[in-house]
Amino acid sequence: MIRFEHVTKRYADGTTAVDDLSFEVAEGELVTLVGPSGCGKTTTMRMVNRLEEPTSGRVLVAGRDTTATDPVELRRRIGYVIQQVGLFPHRTVLENTATVPRLLGTGKARARARAAELLDLVGLDPAVYGDRYPDQLSGGQRQRVGVARALAADPPVLLMDEPFGAVDPVVRERLQSEFLRLQSQVRKTVLFVTHDLEEAVRLGDRMAVYGQGRIEQLDAPATVLGSPATPYVAEFVGADRALKRLAVTPVEEAHLEQPPTVRLDDPLPSGGPAVVLDAAGHPYGWLPATRGAGGTVREQARSMDARVPLGSSLKEAFSTMLQYDAGWVAVTEAGGDRRYLGVLTPERLHEALRDSVRVVTPR
Structure with missing residues (x-):
């Protein structure tokens, strides 16, 4: 042109x-x-x-x-x-x-x-x-x-x-x-x-x-x-x-981790931390590793504000982690439904950045 x-x-x-x-x-x-x-x-x-x-x-x-x-x-x-x-x-x-x-x-x-x-x-x-x-x-x-x-x-x-x-x-x-x-x-x-x-x-x-x-x-x-x-x-x-x-490297599904998930109205499970999803599969919150016994997930779920859509830059994801003082950020679909896809941890973010360097042909 x-x-x-x-x-x-x-x-x-x-x-x-x-x-x-x-x-x-x-x-x-x-x-x-x-x-x-x-x-x-x-x-x-x-x-x-x-x-x-x-x-x-x-x-x-x-x-x-x-x-x-x-x-x-x-x-x-x-x-x-x-x-x-x-x-x-x-x-x-x-x-x-x-x-x-x-x-x-x-x-x-x-x-x-x-x-x-x-x-x-x-x-x-x-x-x-x-x-x-x-x-x-x-x-x-x-x-x-x-x-x-x-x-x-x-x-x-x-x-x-x-x-x-x-x-x-x-x-x-x-x-x-x-x-x-x-x-x-x-x-x-x-x-x-x-x-x-x-x-x-x-x-x-x-x-x-x-x-x-x-x-x-x-x-x-x-x-x-x-x-x-x-x-x-x-x-x-x-x-x-x-x-x-970080600003030009997108969050991709291949770099997401898949921790255990539970639904909001499920009975409270035993074990470590888990991501809490609502009935439609959207991220709602998380369960800490240390929690009381009995009751429902809803009663002990903690809010989860650290989330970004798939395709966001690693910079946005990292900034969101820092903003909410979170150990990871939930990643959702990029479209209107925004269903949960997985979590991006600092370790996987670093891996994504290293991978993005590998695809560049050295001069």
Whole structure:
């Protein structure tokens, strides 16, 4: 969908921002560009919509050289989200979101209907927020409007330049989660610029680690963390890269333990600890090894709040263990039913992390 062919960007003062860059972003793929300030990642992205023109080489979108397309027309068909959003202060949220469809000739009623649909998609009820103005929104809400506006013309390509960088860490994490959910539905081809390694790891199908004007490594985040291609990449991702792998390694059924289980209204069994399930097979609590005799399971079951769905990251599972001071975390189905599947212990979590390293081909 996006292809760079030996692209160089050199400024009049002799500065080379991008040096002989060649890579491709597949349709529906999200590639994060990460690196220190001034490394060329934003310049790379801005050459896609011709806010910067390459000195040499070609940038192609859907097989077409961008220099063969009128830049204004090109930008109208590529979604663009920046850190400061750039909403029109004198227009309502609904009007802001409908801007690009209106510029493309879509009728007012249809454009507003599309805007309302997208606001709902990014978690903003159009009935509540549609008639508000940007200064009546929080920073996180404005970022959501910016994403909705970028998607309003249904562009195949989305460019995002530090879109969540201006909000606090808690809101930033929520926006990242919301964007991952959204991307799973719309599957746009995305270039996402960030200086935050953890954000690049969490969001990217692949991540490009920049040196000075060059990509040092372009791989799946797990591969970059587990097998850095160069000493520079190893230094950039840090000595704690094994811990960062927790964020990109999912909880899988193969790593779960199966302790004894009992049903909530069963007679109290003898023996060691057990997981307590309700009649539908959902985790309810647990029985300690030391307990009284007689009665029902319900009477002596203790609550069990430490639980995550299958497919959650090992980081989420580990954080949940720490949050509830638990020796293990219950794992449930990822779908709506959330039936119990097993438990993840610290030992099995460590094993899962080791296994994830083994699947990376050493460089």
